[in-house]
Amino acid sequence: MAVQTLFPTAIPSGTTRQVVRLTAGKVLRSEELSLGEREAAAGILRANPELGNPHIVRCDWCHETRMLFRDENDAPFTRTIATTQGWLCQSCDVRAASQEVSF
Ligand SMILES: [Zn+2]
DSSP states (O other), rough: OOOOOOOGSSSHHHHHHHHHHHHHHHHHHTTTHHHHHHHHHHHHHHHOOOOOOEEEOOTTTTTTEEETTTTOOTTTTTEEESSSSOOTTTTTEOEEEEEEEEO
């Protein structure tokens, strides 16, 4: 993937998700964030309200972890339909823990 500058309005949606995901990962790990970095991620979310905040999804059994938006499935996790929000770990057949990451 080409290196892109952080202009939320100019980058395609797949990349904006990736920017938010990477920034959310840093927030979770309590890494040092530049003010511009946090602002860029927050700005993307404000500009794309349908996206919602990313969630850190973790299975307590196999310890798989993914950063997912609420409309995303990524193996081994699939979104549960029975509840409004949440994911199932298909490998273990258990509900995964998820935590919303906000900026
Ligand atoms: Zn699992």
